Amino acid sequence: MNLKDDIVTGDSFYMAEIKSLKRLLHIAESSEYAMIFMDEMFKGTNMIERIAAASIILEKFSALDCFICLATHDVELSQILGERYENYHFREVVTADDILFDYALRxxxxxxxxxxxxxxxCQYDPQIVSQAEAYAEKFRETGEWTNL
Structure with a gap:
């Protein structure tokens, strides 16, 4: 969708997202069949409001005569809308020397x-990498972010 902040109109990136998504919703609500492809709905806002708004809008899309393909890292959307949408993913192998993609849809x-x-x-400081891994693992175990 190539959305950007627009100083001239006063639209933030998030506002541009909202307007673009509203336009897509109107297209899907029309009498013609629509095919819609999106990447990361509402990436311009916080996680809680992003998932809440995206889940309600995706629920609306699911009731319309359209095809929608959404790429997202929000696995919560899969949990919320799992009965309405099919889920697919890609895999990659990341080594110290390379990133390998087979581009097989699973x-x-x-x-x-x-x-x-x-x-x-990308050769970040190994201490940053190990601390980030430990911090992410702690969140996976507890479901809570703690102070550093």
């Missing part, structure tokens, strides 16, 4: 993650 929600591995691949 059924289901991904169980992998690569963001911190990519920090190591």
């Amino acid at each position: 059924e289901g929600v991904t169980t992998g993650s690569n963001a911190i591995k990519l920090l190591a691949y």
